[in-house]
Amino acid sequence: xxxxxxxxxFAMVGGDGPHSYRHNSSYQAGVVASAxxxxxxxxxxxxxxxxxxxxxxxxxxxxxxxSVGPNTFITxxxxxxxxxxKCQSHGFGSQxxxxxxxxxxxxxxxxxxxxxxxxxxxHYFAAGVPGSFHGRLFPKASLHFVNASYALHWLSxxxxxxxxxxxxxxxxxxxxYTNAPNQVVEAYSAQxxxxxxxxxxARAQELVSGGLMTLVIPCLPVGTAPSQSPLVAVxxxxxxxxxxxxxxxxxxxxTYPATPQELENLIKRNGCFEIxxxxxxxxxxxxKETAPNVxxxxxxxxxxxxxxxxxxxxxxxxxxxxxxxxxxxxxSSTLSPSSxxxxxxxxxxxxxxxx
Amino acid sequence: xxxxxxxxxFAMVGGDGPHSYRHNSSYQAGVVASAxxxxxxxxxxxxxxxxxxxxxxxxxxxxxxxSVGPNTFITxxxxxxxxxxKCQSHGFGSQxxxxxxxxxxxxxxxxxxxxxxxxxxxHYFAAGVPGSFHGRLFPKASLHFVNASYALHWLSxxxxxxxxxxxxxxxxxxxxYTNAPNQVVEAYSAQxxxxxxxxxxARAQELVSGGLMTLVIPCLPVGTAPSQSPLVAVxxxxxxxxxxxxxxxxxxxxTYPATPQELENLIKRNGCFEIxxxxxxxxxxxxKETAPNVxxxxxxxxxxxxxxxxxxxxxxxxxxxxxxxxxxxxxSSTLSPSSxxxxxxxxxxxxxxxx
Numbered sequence: 123x124x125x126x127x128x129x130x131x132f133a134m135v136g137g138d139g140p141h142s143y144r145h146n147s148s149y150q151a152g153v154v155a156s157a158x159x160x161x162x163x164x165x166x167x168x169x170x171x172x173x174x175x176x177x178x179x180x181x182x183x184x185x186x187x188x189s190v191g192p193n194t195f196i197t198x199x200x201x202x203x204x205x206x207x208k209c210q211s212h213g214f215g216s217q218x219x220x221x222x223x224x225x226x227x228x229x230x231x232x233x234x235x236x237x238x239x240x241x242x243x244x245h246y247f248a249a250g251v252p253g254s255f256h257g258r259l260f261p262k263a264s265l266h267f268v269n270a271s272y273a274l275h276w277l278s279x280x281x282x283x284x285x286x287x288x289x290x291x292x293x294x295x296x297x298x299y300t301n302a303p304n305q306v307v308e309a310y311s312a313q314x315x316x317x318x319x320x321x322x323x324a325r326a327q328e329l330v331s332g333g334l335m336t337l338v339i340p341c342l343p344v345g346t347a348p349s350q351s352p353l354v355a356v357x358x359x360x361x362x363x364x365x366x367x368x369x370x371x372x373x374x375x376x377t378y379p380a381t382p383q384e385l386e387n388l389i390k391r392n393g394c395f396e397i398x399x400x401x402x403x404x405x406x407x408x409x410k411e412t413a414p415n416v417x418x419x420x421x422x423x424x425x426x427x428x429x430x431x432x433x434x435x436x437x438x439x440x441x442x443x444x445x446x447x448x449x450x451x452x453x454s455s456t457l458s459p460s461s462x463x464x465x466x467x468x469x470x471x472x473x474x475x476x477x
Numbered sequence: 478x479x480x481x482x483x484x485x486x487f488a489m490v491g492g493d494g495p496h497s498y499r500h501n502s503s504y505q506a507g508v509v510a511s512a513x514x515x516x517x518x519x520x521x522x523x524x525x526x527x528x529x530x531x532x533x534x535x536x537x538x539x540x541x542x543x544s545v546g547p548n549t550f551i552t553x554x555x556x557x558x559x560x561x562x563k564c565q566s567h568g569f570g571s572q573x574x575x576x577x578x579x580x581x582x583x584x585x586x587x588x589x590x591x592x593x594x595x596x597x598x599x600h601y602f603a604a605g606v607p608g609s610f611h612g613r614l615f616p617k618a619s620l621h622f623v624n625a626s627y628a629l630h631w632l633s634x635x636x637x638x639x640x641x642x643x644x645x646x647x648x649x650x651x652x653x654y655t656n657a658p659n660q661v662v663e664a665y666s667a668q669x670x671x672x673x674x675x676x677x678x679a680r681a682q683e684l685v686s687g688g689l690m691t692l693v694i695p696c697l698p699v700g701t702a703p704s705q706s707p708l709v710a711v712x713x714x715x716x717x718x719x720x721x722x723x724x725x726x727x728x729x730x731x732t733y734p735a736t737p738q739e740l741e742n743l744i745k746r747n748g749c750f751e752i753x754x755x756x757x758x759x760x761x762x763x764x765k766e767t768a769p770n771v772x773x774x775x776x777x778x779x780x781x782x783x784x785x786x787x788x789x790x791x792x793x794x795x796x797x798x799x800x801x802x803x804x805x806x807x808x809s810s811t812l813s814p815s816s817x818x819x820x821x822x823x824x825x826x827x828x829x830x831x832x
């Protein structure tokens with residue numbers, strides 16, 4: 123159950139400072155808000171309170187890739203409020219029902235900040251669980267609801283072939299896969315597939331029969347090339363900035379924007395989950411007016427990536443790196459509304475089939 | 478389930494530095510070692526593997542007041558090894574058995590250090606649980622084994638009466654209760670009683686029927702006055718040092734060395750636990766040769782108290798404070814073998830009665 127030392131851990135910037143995720147996660151907050159109704163409806167419609175609350179003494183909930191809050195607390199409250207509401211509407215008092223919530227993220231996540239930020243008026247027992255969600259984190263059949271928002275697009279590692287000079291997928295001198303040979307894109311896709319396979323296999327063991335899992339994951343619209351995604355464009359600009367500054371040959375961490383079809387195929391291949399919903403989360407389309415400005419976008423990006431980049435390349439170069447990157451992003455079309463249309467936030471609702 | 482704001486939280490010195498608990502907990506390690514056989518025997522003799530492993534999918538273990546390791550990891554490994562051994566001797570494979578371990582301490586504990594120190598070869602799913610063990614921390618009937626070593630002698634707060642000028646128990650100008658009026662000692666004793674009542678009430682709900690709880694707690698031998706305990710003597714000297722330096726009127730945190738009889742009465746008053754064992758832990762008696770030297774003792778004390786003291790009085794005075802305190806301890810009989818005989822490490826083994 124130990125972390126594979128070959129994999130890379132990843133965590134948002136901890137603490138309470140100006141570059142912290144805590145103060146720079148309003149974009150993710152928008153994602154959480156748009157998922158709120160979807161999660162509430164899912165519980166109202168198919169969370170089987172009779173079965174799930176009698177088979178065990180308490181309800182186990184996990185938020186995977188939780189970071190340090192506040193978004194994770196909002197999501198968890200939404201889940202619990204919805205379950206309590208359903209219990210009341212079914213005529214049994216929710217006061218007898220107890221909830222245990224597991225906040226999961228990589229071991230490098232700032233759990234101290236997470237714990238000190240826990241809401242005082244919470245209706246649940248809280249626990250932090252460090253480790254990669256690409257492996258097992260919980261005992262068998264111990265969870266009733268699992269959520270993962272904006273977490274699954276992170277790969278567990280850069281594909282081996284991409285950094286292997288002997289491989290046709292060697293991504294020579296490139297930091298990402300825009301304009302890279304097909305083999306490079308395929309290597310990233312294969313890594314995503316391996317990661318999702320591990321993810322679904324682990325969750326299938328941990329969720330009780332009938333338990334629910336909700337995922338919010340940035341995807342590419344069907345028929346779009348990964349290079350058209352702003353996620354990829356930003357990663358490219360980041361790599362360029364690193365090359366400018368330190369002649370870094372590679373950047374060792376990646377996201378992969380899958381297509382909805384690709385994700386659906388991976389869920390079906392696992393076979394343990396019923397796909398109840400797989401649809402855009404309904405985030406309002408980005409327009410010229412609502413497109414994030416460069417400064418806000420960069421604050422978010424630094425909160426999400428600053429910790430990891432600092433660890434790899436030294437915290438002392440972070441200020442310069444983000445100045446350079448800001449300039450590149452400002453001079454690109456990365457933040458244009460049309461570029462944003464190349465990201466769909468997919469909402470996926472899965473139900474664990476009977477084992 | 479929030480922490481009562483009126484109570485004081487308390488945590489060992491985190492991190493990896495020279496004053497960290499991590500590097501200054503060998504005394505506690507001795508306590509852990511002497512409890513090892515006792516815990517192993519308890520599991521071999523009365524942990525009902527048939528009942529406890531079939532009634533739920535996995536075994537829940539909690540170490541309360543765990544600090545940051547390494548002692549907590551040693552204790553947990555000992556518990557799990559013993560359960561696995563018993564399973565094997567009963568002919569069912571322990572490979573099907575899964576363990577979930579909850580590491581609990583106050584929210585100010587350094588969970589980040591705890592998580593990064595988790596043993597790579599562990600046979601369990603790990604979770605951190607922040608909060609006071611004087612209240613509920615876990616869902617009903619979710620734990621099979623609870624341990625608390627060297628944690629229960631800390632009071633949740635200084636008794637109200639002791640700091641109330643109108644009360645006969647007002648401890649005017651004193652930082653602790655050596656040579657204090659009887660009412661002061663009684664106020665401390667009453668607080669210990671309230672704390673233990675909350676503790677046992679919470680654990681009685683969280684432990685499954687038949688589940689075990691082991692406690693190691695420094696106690697006073699019967700017939701000894703609290704003032705004879707080195708725990709109390711050191712607290713007095715600490716208070717004197719603070720008075721010397723900053724004219725502090727009071728020191729707001731206390732331990733209470735109960736007698737074995739006092740503890741036994743409190744367990745019986747709760748009524749939910751069978752007392753299987755309540756006896757000295759068998760730590761070898763301290764002699765002139767084995768009595769800790771002043772420097773080692775002070776390192777341990779600083780690891781245990783430095784964080785809390787720094788928070789209250791400022792980290793900048795810690796070096797001076799511990800220099801002064803070291804001098805006072807060296808000039809006292811606190812560390813004499815005869816003084817050490819005034820502390821008994823009590824080992825208590827309890828079994829949750831059928832609810």
